[in-house]
Amino acid sequence: MALVLNEEQRFLRDTARDFLAVNAPVNALRALRDNRDETGFSLPLWQQMAELGWPAIALPEEYGGLDFGFLGLGVVFEETGRTLTASPLLASSVLGASLINAGGTDEQKSNLLPELAAGELTLALALEESHHHDPAATMMSAQRDGEHLILEGKKVIVMDGHSANLLAVVTRTSGQRGDQAGLTIVLVSPNAHGVTRRRTSLMDSRNYAEIEFDQVRVSTTACLGETDQGWEILEAALDRARLALAAEMYGGALECFDRTLEYLKEREQFGVKIGSFQALQHRIAHLHTELELNRSVLLQALSVVDENPQQLPMMASMAKARMNELYLLMTDEAVQMHGGIGVTDELDIGLFLKRARVAVQLFGDTGYHQRRFATLSGF
Amino acid sequence: MNAKDDFRLECRAWLEQNCPESQRQPVVAAEQYWGGSKGEFASDDARVWFERMRDHGWTAPEWPVEYGGGGLDPQQAKILKQEMQAIGARPPVYGLGLWMLGPALLEYGNEEQKQRHIGAIVRGESRWCQGYSEPGSGSDLASLQCGAEDKGDHFLVNGSKIWTTAADRCDWVFCLLRTDTSAPKHQGISFVLIEMDSPGVSTSPIALISGESEFCQTFFDNVVVPKENLIGGLNEGWTVAKALLKHERKLMSEMVTNPPRSLMPPADLARAYCELSDDGAIVDSRVRSQLVDYEMDLQAVALTQFRIFEENRAGTPGQTPLVMKYAGTELEKRKSELALAILGHHGLGWDEESFSETELATTRAWAMSKAMTIAGGTSEVQLNLIAKNVLGLPADYHGR
Numbered sequence: 001m002a003l004v005l006n007e008e009q010r011f012l013r014d015t016a017r018d019f020l021a022v023n024a025p026v027n028a029l030r031a032l033r034d035n036r037d038e039t040g041f042s043l044p045l046w047q048q049m050a051e052l053g054w055p056a057i058a059l060p061e062e063y064g065g066l067d068f069g070f071l072g073l074g075v076v077f078e079e080t081g082r083t084l085t086a087s088p089l090l091a092s093s094v095l096g097a098s099l100i101n102a103g104g105t106d107e108q109k110s111n112l113l114p115e116l117a118a119g120e121l122t123l124a125l126a127l128e129e130s131h132h133h134d135p136a137a138t139m140m141s142a143q144r145d146g147e148h149l150i151l152e153g154k155k156v157i158v159m160d161g162h163s164a165n166l167l168a169v170v171t172r173t174s175g176q177r178g179d180q181a182g183l184t185i186v187l188v189s190p191n192a193h194g195v196t197r198r199r200t201s202l203m204d205s206r207n208y209a210e211i212e213f214d215q216v217r218v219s220t221t222a223c224l225g226e227t228d229q230g231w232e233i234l235e236a237a238l239d240r241a242r243l244a245l246a247a248e249m250y251g252g253a254l255e256c257f258d259r260t261l262e263y264l265k266e267r268e269q270f271g272v273k274i275g276s277f278q279a280l281q282h283r284i285a286h287l288h289t290e291l292e293l294n295r296s297v298l299l300q301a302l303s304v305v306d307e308n309p310q311q312l313p314m315m316a317s318m319a320k321a322r323m324n325e326l327y328l329l330m331t332d333e334a335v336q337m338h339g340g341i342g343v344t345d346e347l348d349i350g351l352f353l354k355r356a357r358v359a360v361q362l363f364g365d366t367g368y369h370q371r372r373f374a375t376l377s378g379f
Numbered sequence: 380m381n382a383k384d385d386f387r388l389e390c391r392a393w394l395e396q397n398c399p400e401s402q403r404q405p406v407v408a409a410e411q412y413w414g415g416s417k418g419e420f421a422s423d424d425a426r427v428w429f430e431r432m433r434d435h436g437w438t439a440p441e442w443p444v445e446y447g448g449g450g451l452d453p454q455q456a457k458i459l460k461q462e463m464q465a466i467g468a469r470p471p472v473y474g475l476g477l478w479m480l481g482p483a484l485l486e487y488g489n490e491e492q493k494q495r496h497i498g499a500i501v502r503g504e505s506r507w508c509q510g511y512s513e514p515g516s517g518s519d520l521a522s523l524q525c526g527a528e529d530k531g532d533h534f535l536v537n538g539s540k541i542w543t544t545a546a547d548r549c550d551w552v553f554c555l556l557r558t559d560t561s562a563p564k565h566q567g568i569s570f571v572l573i574e575m576d577s578p579g580v581s582t583s584p585i586a587l588i589s590g591e592s593e594f595c596q597t598f599f600d601n602v603v604v605p606k607e608n609l610i611g612g613l614n615e616g617w618t619v620a621k622a623l624l625k626h627e628r629k630l631m632s633e634m635v636t637n638p639p640r641s642l643m644p645p646a647d648l649a650r651a652y653c654e655l656s657d658d659g660a661i662v663d664s665r666v667r668s669q670l671v672d673y674e675m676d677l678q679a680v681a682l683t684q685f686r687i688f689e690e691n692r693a694g695t696p697g698q699t700p701l702v703m704k705y706a707g708t709e710l711e712k713r714k715s716e717l718a719l720a721i722l723g724h725h726g727l728g729w730d731e732e733s734f735s736e737t738e739l740a741t742t743r744a745w746a747m748s749k750a751m752t753i754a755g756g757t758s759e760v761q762l763n764l765i766a767k768n769v770l771g772l773p774a775d776y777h778g779r
Contacts (some may be wrong), residue, residue: 003682003685003686003689003690004686004689004693004695261770261772264772265771265773272773273772273773275766275772275773276772276773276774276775277775278763278775281762281763281766281770281775282759282763284770284772285705285763285765285769285770286762288702288765288769288770289702289705289706289765292699292702292706293679293680293683293702293706294679295683295686296679296682296685296686297678297679297682299682299686300682318675318678321671322675322679367668370668370671370672371667373671373674373675374660374661374667374670374671377646377671377674378659379649379650379655379659379660379661379667379670
């Protein structure tokens with residue numbers, strides 16, 4: 001168990017914090033939004049992140065990774081949460097690379113992982129089809145035609161889907177809606193005939209695409225893992241993505257807390273600092289308590305990826321459910337305690353408020369993870 | 380194999396050999412041994428178990444050997460605790476002397492006071508209660524009025540204390556007394572030990588909503604107290620009191636992760652009392668969701684306790700402990716309310732034979748849980764402390 005960061009991990013955190021403060025502060029996201037940037041993230045920044053080795057942190061050494069451990073990666077995500085940094089780190093380096101690592105053949109791993117670790121290749125998972133995260137409900141079809149599969153259907157909220165060089169598409173090859181068995185993951189080039197991508201503009205100013213597949217023909221060798229056996233690969237990758245996102249969400253909540261506490265010590269009304277009002281003191285003290293409890297949950301959940309993987313599904317659900325509620329509460333309270341300025345676009349808090357709403361829906365909302373946790377707990 | 384594993388095996392072997400089988404069963408309140416001159420063992424096994432632990436120094440594992448303690452370091456003490464939990468071994472003795480006064484005495488007492496009291500606590504010879512709150516001084520503890528007048532060679536004590544646990548069965552009470560009425564309220568208080576059989580001390584039990592009356596009000600009418608019973612300096616009692624409160628709050632926050640085993644965990648209650656679907660899921664989605672919240676909160680509290688331990692061990696203690704009394708006791712209250720909801724009509728029994736022992740115990744524990752967020756400093760006082768001491772916010776607008 002690693003509930004206290006070691007020296008290397010603290011060093012990584014400090015490096016990440018310093019780097020992001022200079023190169024990707026919250027204003028960088030604001031600029032991407034205001035300029036209606038087509039990529040939705042800064043390519044030079046992404047190259048710098050790759051030079052720092054961030055996409056490689058949790059990948060195996062034999063495929064160009066650093067094998068630094070998932071906790072280290074979580075530490076970086078917490079910092080990107082504090083600055084709302086947009087990059088392919090989550091969609092490609094965590095979700096994409098974990099898919100390949102969990103389900104790829106030796107050949108697929110050797111071909112793809114080193115490029116993913118170097119940040120040269122970006123991958124996006126095309127999973128969602130409806131308004132709530134529900135992998136088992138996947139219905140997109142992949143009909144067998146000799147040595148080929150014919151993909152037909154539409155995917156929504158594909159993170160970084162408009163910019164990725166490669167798509168991993170979840171399809172149903174057998175069974176019913178709701179079945180875990182019968183899912184097949186297929187790697188598809190976004191330039192393949194019949195693929196149409198459209199970037200959607202969401203409230204957090206990040207990058208999601210709607211992708212239509214119209215009779216897209218791919219070789220069966222493009223499958224990731226066995227036909228009908230995609231569930232476990234998908235879950236392994238999703239749980240890692242849930243944890244990385246949970247770390248980002250914790251960082252965002254922490255940043256909102258720090259900014260709000262600062263404001264309580266500065267802002268004066270009735271001739272005194274508003275932080276001297278007990279009505280506000282109790283609320284901010286409660287938020288501090290929530291941060292302390294959730295820090296322990298987050299650290300433990302990040303640790304089990306490498307130390308106790310059989311606990312991963314339960315801990316990932318616990319971490320995601322709790323960070324969902326933490327981020328919602330924190331951003332709401334931050335806006336309220338800032339008062340009038342809290343609802344202006346000028347103040348950054350509103351950007352966190354919006355990011356929280358998107359992050360809560362990604363990879364499972366609180367209800368989804370509560371139900372999953374209950375099932376795993378046997379009740 | 381390292382020293383840690385060696386110690387674990389040593390503990391395991393010793394406990395296996397020395398803990399009687401009957402002392403490995405869940406303990407009910409009536410079977411707890413609290414020591415003191417009025418203390419009685421519920422059985423011979425309980426006596427044997429206590430004496431063996433006492434002679435080994437393990438009634439107070441972390442206290443210095445020279446005062447009868449076990450001399451273990453925190454890591455070893457934790458291992459001993461884990462090994463005791465693993466076989467379900469009961470604590471051999473309970474008491475505020477062990478939990479609260481002892482640690483404060485070790486820090487603030489003089490050598491003579493330590494010699495006199497620490498050993499007696501370890502050996503279960505003295506039972507202690509706490510004299511802090513007064514009828515007019517609850518959350519505003521420092522406004523206390525119970526006074527100790529300086530009479531040259533002794534103090535003359537007059538006033539009363541409330542919530543003195545089992546005062547009618549205790550040998551001693553440790554008190555906060557007003558020794559300077561003109562100083563600012565925090566600065567005129569002293570920490571004084573008083574023998575319960577001193578002339579002028581009387582007690583009266585207080586009935587609670589749980590039906591229990593563990594607590595008393597204790598009255599002091601011209602009680603003569605020798606000056607050697609003053610702990611720390613004259614008028615410096617608040618410092619000792621704060622140190623001691625830390626132990627009390629830690630203890631209360633730990634009750635949530637180490638509940639008495641006579642109570643069923645909410646998840647087990649739910650499996651027994653709720654309608655389940657074919658795949659074992661609780662059908663009532665609200666109960667299911669609240670149970671998930673509880674299970675997650677419980678893990679969050681337990682992990683945070685462990686993180687505090689790890690941070691201390693790494694030599695980088697943080698400010699986290701301050702939130703634990705608030706978080707732990709609020710959770711305990713939510714748990715009790717959830718347990719009652721799960722039991723439904725079966726959670727409403729009081730003096731009723733048709734209800735099972737578990738049901739009745741759950742109901743009584745529910746009523747007791749309401750005291751958790753009040754005793755040892757209310758949740759509101761805890762939030763005040765976090766705001767002031769951790770977050771550095773200015774004193775309340777309305778003054779406190």
